[in-house]
Amino acid sequence: MNQCAPPRWLEGILRWCLPSQDRETISGDLLEEYRRVQWPQLGSMRANLWYTRQVLSFLAERSFAGSPLRACLTWLSVLTMSAGVWLAFMEQVLRHPGYAARAAVAGAIVAQGLATVLFLMLQAGRAFRLIVLWAAAGAIVLGASAIARILNAVHFEGFVLLIGTALMLQGTVTMLVAGRWQARARR
């Protein structure tokens, strides 16, 4: 029984998202329950599913816990990333003229959202914070220009308005959160 273990990569994610003082104790608690209860009762596959759920609960705690502003920023980033993926997918399907450039913009939206989520999870250093700040400024400009374009367009596109607004909001909240951290780091 002591030989059975959850997938190493999953345990790696768990250990990565735990604070250093809890890394050994919490991963030990989960391993013990995995080996003593879950694996003997449920078998390997369902025990791994149980372990995945536990890891996700720690990931969620790390992403959404803290100030309401942080939780709001995580949700906004998830929204802009999803919108970016949807845009890129639609560009690939419809292939209107200039689709490659628009797909690249969609890719940039996904990358910006991902960088923001990673920034929140890793509580990253100064260089990464600056990149995220610049990316947030880019998101605000992109969102504003998308809104300006549809307001002047013949056909009104609600989806573009939604993405544009989400990008502007996400960029603004990112600047607030990253700016606060920057100020705290200076103290």
Add this chain to the structure above:
Amino acid sequence: MAELLGTFEQAVLLAVWKLAAEAYGRAVLRAVMTSLARETAAGAVYATLDRLEQKGLLASRMEPGTPVRAGRPRRYYRLTAAGIRALNDSKAALEQLWQGTHWPLGAKA
């Protein structure tokens, strides 16, 4: 009076109190799920334990790990004097709040 505790914090502290010498993370999680009668995320319980320890309401000690844990230590929690006081204050505040009110409440005519 100390800062009043939320329901979840009270559930975690009470679980540590009831488990006494056996209060480690997973045992606390199971006790909280039983007392609240609902599924509870492990991450939320461990984060609350950490927060309560930082507030000085809990203290912890490490015990050496066993082979089934791959030698990783186990962290046991106990209530501090401030933790016991905070629980007592929360209970007293709740009772004071309900004083003079018949329970369960019915619809007013």
